Amino acid sequence: MTTEIIIAGFGGQGVLSMGKILAYSGLMEDKEITWMPAYGPEQRGGTANVTVIISDDKISSPILNSYDVAIVLNQQSLDKFEPKVKPGGILIYDAYGINTPPTRTDIRLHRIEAMEATFEMGNNKAFNMVVLGAMLKVCPVVTIESVLKGLKKTLPERHHDLIPMNEAALRRGMQLID
Amino acid sequence: MSEEVKLLKGNEAIALAAIRYGCDGYFGYPITPQSEVLETLMEQQPWDTTGMVVLQAESEVAAINMVYAGAACGKVVFTSSSSPGVSLMQEGISYIAAAELPALIVNVQRGGPGLGTIQPSQADYFQATKGGGHGDYHLIVLAPSSVQEMVDFVGLAWDLAFKYRTPAMILADGVIGQMMEKVTLPPQRRRRTMEELIKQCPWAVTGKKGRDKNICTSLELESDKMEIINNRLQSTYRDIARHEKRYEAYNVEGADYLIVAFGSIARICRKSIDIARERGLRIGLIRPITLWPFPSEAVAQAARGTKGVLTVEINAGQMIEDVRQAINDRAMPIEHYGRLGGMVPDPEEVLDALNRLLINPTK
Structure with missing residues (x-):
């Protein structure tokens, strides 16, 4: 079983760190992982994206032209990656800032209001964790327990007090999916 | 510390692998996309644990000359950079090769020229x-294709460099x-003691106590003596070519x-x-692991019986010259597909190229 995921949005939305958290969660489940960022100048305010592959087997190419799951957080990323979702694949997009919604009928579309949710929670820093929660509801490639375990392992101990907030954001994200 | 599994960037892996190997010193200068090597070393602060020196030099030219000096002392030293920085280091690398010294240079390539x-x-x-x-010299060149190989090849490169007294x-x-x-x-290896160093590197500049002086230099003004040095280098390169070719074959049987x-x-x-x-198409892959010495025999043997060979490189066609020379058969179609300027092909694109250039060529 191999899941090929692209996460794309603006620099600063936590796209790369969301990918990293997903990758660490896979590590907790002893899966094979690649995390390949677009590392160009686009990180500074422009679009940012990261390809995360989670697999039971050795992973070949870290660079892909089609994906099982696309998580898009702005219009440019939607325009770029909607055509690259494999037929039968999943596209999750945040409604905030999307003017032209996706139109494909051969993939599963999930519109979420993660930005709205973070406003309600009064914590816009948790945006990427809300999105990750939504993704894990649709595509449970790793368990929430593994995400929390991964966070515990990667966050310096002085930030461990943030883990409950992250868990709340994940669970809020899961509720965004009908 | 025993073996442990981590999730790492390739650049971070190089830094941690070097510390674990028992490296004595790193000298470098930041440049994207390899700056995490220096950053990770600075974060790890190995000077407090193993005693390893980590130094940000004033330039790449300074860094490679610090490596030259460290290598002359028999120390396990390295530098890393990316393409423009490695160009700046070329003079020093030639000197290190000429002085027959072991050293490691890491090039995390980016698009050029300029x-x-x-x-x-x-x-x-x-x-x-x-x-x-x-000048007439070669480096042992290892090409990693995974982050694990970034780790493994640090050790391999130093083992080979010390075995043959040549930079890798x-x-x-x-x-x-x-x-x-x-x-x-x-696992963490401890750095060699001075006694161990002198035993392993009797040629090194370690302080002349009870022995004749050792000189590490690339200068020899008398041509007949310089020719002897040249011949010795060439003999080393022949040895390396005989024993150290490495490659990985995938799916080559009946391709x-x-x-x-x-x-x-x-x-x-x-x-x-x-x-x-x-889709019912059988394609084999030879992945040279040592780019020098190039695994010519393996490429030639895998090509035999196929209908054509495609080299895929993110350059305008460089390794293809070694592939052509290895196969040495003008009847065999050998084509190149590459992207330039920092673009990277995706898997479907490679298949399109194979189809266009070899399976259904337009002309």
Whole structure:
């Protein structure tokens, strides 16, 4: 079983760190992982994206032209990656800032209001964790327990007090999916 | 500390592997996409644990000359940079090769020529494998295609460099440097003691106590003596070529076509091959691991019986020259597919190229 995921949005939305958290969660489940960022100048305010592959087997190419799951957080990323979702694949997009919604009928579309949710929670820093929660509801490639375990392992101990907030954001994200 | 599994970027892996190997010193200067090597070393502060020196030099030219000096003292030393920085180091690398000293140079390539781009490239293949600096010399060139190999090749490069008293290079690219994968780090080795160093490197400049003086230099003004040094170097290169060729073969038995690719691009081609297999097309892959010495026999043997060979490189066609020479058969179609300027092909694109250039050529 191999899941090929692209996460794309603006620099600063936590796209790369969301990918990293997903990758660490896979590590907790002893899966094979690649995390390949677009590392160009686009990180500074422009679009940012990261390809995360989670697999039971050795992973070949870290660079892909089609994906099982696309998580898009702005219009440019939607325009770029909607055509690259494999037929039968999943596209999750945040409604905030999307003017032209996706139109494909051969993939599963999930519109979420993660930005709205973070406003309600009064914590816009948790945006990427809300999105990750939504993704894990649709595509449970790793368990929430593994995400929390991964966070515990990667966050310096002085930030461990943030883990409950992250868990709340994940669970809020899961509720965004009908 | 025992073996442990971590999720690391290729650049971070190089730094941690060097500390674990018992490295004595790193000298470097930041440049994208390899700056995490220096950053990780500074973060780890190995001077407090193993006693390893980590120094940000004032330039790449200074860094490679610090490596030269450290190597002359028999120390386990290295530097890392990316393409424009490695160009600056070429003079020093030639001196290190001429002085017959072991050292490691890591090049995490980006697109050139000139300052170019910060995106991945393999356009320094010629520079790495055909000399780079002036004079008749070679580097042992290792091309990692995973973050695990970034770890493994640090140790391998130093083992070979000390065995043959010649500098070795890890030729990676921005994909491998920036990508995170699961890796197993080797256990921590302690740095050699001075006694161990003197025993392993009787040629090193260690302080003349009760022995004749050792001189590490690249200068010899008398031609007849310089020719002896040249001949000794060439004899070392022949030894290396005889014993150290390394490659990985994938799916080559009974293949209709052969792809030759190295580093990150070999990974992409592997996926192309898996996609092609589902479509009933059998393609083999030879991934040279040592770019110098080039695994010519393996390439020639894998090409035999196929209908054509495609090299895939993110350059304008460099390794293809070694592939042509290895196969040495004018009747065999040998084509190149590459992207330039920091662009990286995807697996479908490689299959399209194979189809266009070899299976259904337009002319």
